[in-house]
Amino acid sequence: MTDQPADLLAAAATVLREAANAAIHDGRTTWQIGSTCGSKSPVVVDNPGVPTVLIETWAPRLEAVNAYLALVGPATGLAIAAWLEDEAGFQRHAAAGPEDSEHALAVARAVLGQDGDQK
Numbered sequence: 001m002t003d004q005p006a007d008l009l010a011a012a013a014t015v016l017r018e019a020a021n022a023a024i025h026d027g028r029t030t031w032q033i034g035s036t037c038g039s040k041s042p043v044v045v046d047n048p049g050v051p052t053v054l055i056e057t058w059a060p061r062l063e064a065v066n067a068y069l070a071l072v073g074p075a076t077g078l079a080i081a082a083w084l085e086d087e088a089g090f091q092r093h094a095a096a097g098p099e100d101s102e103h104a105l106a107v108a109r110a111v112l113g114q115d116g117d118q119k
Helices: 005-023 062-071 074-093 098-111
Strands: 032-034 043-045
Touching: 005 074, 005 098, 032 062, 043 062, 074 098
Parallel strands: none
Antiparallel strands: 032 043
């Protein structure tokens, strides 16, 4: 990979798309808060009727963590990957500079673990 903005954006889109696709079960891309017979608290499920993807967090703020995980499930990851890919195309084919894709590049760096300013 080079330091070109289009390459960075494309690499992040690939990483995110692969991770989102790997998290999909039975074609279900949307996650939500639900429960199972064995869960002691709300969990993240991909089908409230017959949950097949479960994430149960034990974080101090587990309800907030679960809500966030449901929000950024595979459907969101795939949408962001598509946006990053579009931005990569824009960077390759338009008279664009990095400043024209500033927010997309910030997301790409975060996806690739290159954002040193995140806390």
